[in-house]
Amino acid sequence: KKMTREEKYRYIEQAPPGELERLREKVSKSPWRQKYHIQPQSGLLNDPNGFSYYNGAYHLFYQWFPFGPEHGMKYWFHTISKDLAHWEEVGIAIKPGGPYDSHGAYSGSGIVKDNKLYLMYTGNTRDHSWVRHPFQCMAEMDQHHSITKFNQPVISHVPSGYTDHFRDPKVWKSNEDYFCVIGAQRDNKTGCVVLYQSKDLLQWVFKGEILTDLNKFGYMWECPDYFEMDEHGILLFSPQGIEQEKEKYNNIYQSGYLVGKPLDVTSRIFEHQPFKELDKGFDFYAQQTTETPDGRRILVGWMGLPDLEYPTDKEGWAHCLTLPRQISIKDEKLIQRPVSELTLLRKKEKNININVHNETKKLGDFHGTAYELICDIEDIKAERVGVEFRASNNEKTVLSYDFINRELVLDRSLSGLPLGNKNGNIRRCSFNAQTLKIHMFVDVSSVEIFINDGEEVFTSRIFPNESSQAIRFFAQKGSATFKAVKWDY
Ligand code: FRU
Numbered sequence: 025k026k027m028t029r030e031e032k033y034r035y036i037e038q039a040p041p042g043e044l045e046r047l048r049e050k051v052s053k054s055p056w057r058q059k060y061h062i063q064p065q066s067g068l069l070n071d072p073n074g075f076s077y078y079n080g081a082y083h084l085f086y087q088w089f090p091f092g093p094e095h096g097m098k099y100w101f102h103t104i105s106k107d108l109a110h111w112e113e114v115g116i117a118i119k120p121g122g123p124y125d126s127h128g129a130y131s132g133s134g135i136v137k138d139n140k141l142y143l144m145y146t147g148n149t150r151d152h153s154w155v156r157h158p159f160q161c162m163a164e165m166d167q168h169h170s171i172t173k174f175n176q177p178v179i180s181h182v183p184s185g186y187t188d189h190f191r192d193p194k195v196w197k198s199n200e201d202y203f204c205v206i207g208a209q210r211d212n213k214t215g216c217v218v219l220y221q222s223k224d225l226l227q228w229v230f231k232g233e234i235l236t237d238l239n240k241f242g243y244m245w246e247c248p249d250y251f252e253m254d255e256h257g258i259l260l261f262s263p264q265g266i267e268q269e270k271e272k273y274n275n276i277y278q279s280g281y282l283v284g285k286p287l288d289v290t291s292r293i294f295e296h297q298p299f300k301e302l303d304k305g306f307d308f309y310a311q312q313t314t315e316t317p318d319g320r321r322i323l324v325g326w327m328g329l330p331d332l333e334y335p336t337d338k339e340g341w342a343h344c345l346t347l348p349r350q351i352s353i354k355d356e357k358l359i360q361r362p363v364s365e366l367t368l369l370r371k372k373e374k375n376i377n378i379n380v381h382n383e384t385k386k387l388g389d390f391h392g393t394a395y396e397l398i399c400d401i402e403d404i405k406a407e408r409v410g411v412e413f414r415a416s417n418n419e420k421t422v423l424s425y426d427f428i429n430r431e432l433v434l435d436r437s438l439s440g441l442p443l444g445n446k447n448g449n450i451r452r453c454s455f456n457a458q459t460l461k462i463h464m465f466v467d468v469s470s471v472e473i474f475i476n477d478g479e480e481v482f483t484s485r486i487f488p489n490e491s492s493q494a495i496r497f498f499a500q501k502g503s504a505t506f507k508a509v510k511w512d513y
Pocket residue numbers: 070071087098130131132146191192246247310330
């Protein structure tokens with residue numbers, strides 16, 4: 025059953041004693057708990073926030089509603105890692121409840137200055153008529169993870185021309201200046217990104233909109249991010265309200281990027297290539313990036329989407345974050361690879377090298393529910409090749425390459441518990457390849473698949489039975505060689 029508004033907009037202190045503990049207990053028994061992904065102890069996780077390297081560690085926060093699988097009163101929850109592979113929970117970071125964030129500490133970002141981590145976020149408020157009033161707020165965190173919210177917002181007004189859908193500041197520094205992008209909706213109900221500038225992170229000057237070619241591209245752009253790499257400017261955002269076009273934009277909301285020339289912050293003109301989706305899977309949204317001390321650009325996304333139901337809802341929790349991915353650019357396209365540190369999670373290793381001809385081959389000792397698999401498919405003389413995983417007699421998730429239509433296909437129609445049909449069960453993506461490298465990370469209720477070293481990525485939740493563990497390799501109408509390595513996680 026759905027929660028009432030009153031139940032959704034409660035602070036933790038207002039819960040009857042024992043409510044959260046009981047929920048946490050229930051959640052801990054869920055068969056879908058992940059082994060190595062960041063997930064909430066109870067309730068709902070959404071956007072990654074404040075992703076930063078500070079004081080010798082990575083800090084990654086997320087949007088959190090503690091009481092159930094709903095979008096209610098949002099907190100920032102804090103996790104920390106020395107290596108981008110093992111994460112530790114710190115606890116609640118930003119608590120909503122001040123005059124400027126009475127109805128949620130919404131998404132935002134982090135930046136280090138004077139040995140502190142500054143967290144800029146959207147304070148969500150609602151007035152008596154339930155009209156939304158967003159404020160852009162600031163908090164600072166010290167080396168002991170102690171967080172102090174500023175008394176006043178740093179941006180108190182939505183500039184004229186934009187609606188109350190105005191949120192998710194992402195800050196960066198360029199030379200001596202700070203900039204931030206904010207996701208916005210114009211009065212004519214189209215989405216865009218606006219730019220602010222500051223000398224000190226405290227006083228922000230509204231510069232105006234980032235001028236792209238996308239003047240009518242959905243009704244709201246959430247979670248923008250901007251960075252530069254190899255003499256390109258890259259603007260990431262999650263637009264809402266884009267119509268499906270064949271294999272494109274099949275999810276309920278999208279997430280993607282524009283690659284262009286570096287943004288001219290004076291004219292705000294951004295010359296760019298067409299919008300591209302970041303991930304071709306079913307469950308990916310609201311990504312955020314940060315830079316590592318050795319100069320890598322790392323991206324984490326929310327492995328989920330708003331407004332969809334998931335099988336874990338019944339158990340009082342929903343969603344997890346994706347694994348961190350390193351971004352690079354190739355031919356004006358973003359390439360995403362799992363960060364190299366993930367090899368630290370590898371345990372027992374197994375190898376195979378087999379020829380498959382007009383059949384689906386299963387190897388007795390090649391199975392699991394949480395593992396990394398790298399599979400090179402070579403000498404392909406077949407119409408279709410692929411891998412079935414989390415498979416049993418009646419369940420399987422299938423990633424295949426179709427040489428006739430030249431497309432990658434992820435099929436989760438037989439994965440296990442059904443997922444909202446609204447979102448469909450097959451994702452396709454045009455792809456040209458002679459050989460295939462399928463690199464995948466299977467966790468108890470998810471999979472992330474990187475094709476040919478990050479040319480395409482498919483991220484999905486799946487809900488198979490615990491006993492669906494087989495991994496099978498197939499070639500149809502011909503043959504192929506499969507060389508695979510698997511590590512238990
Ligand atoms: C994106 C989003 C953001 C907002 C946050 C609230 O999923 O809607 O725009 O800040 O979630 O949790």
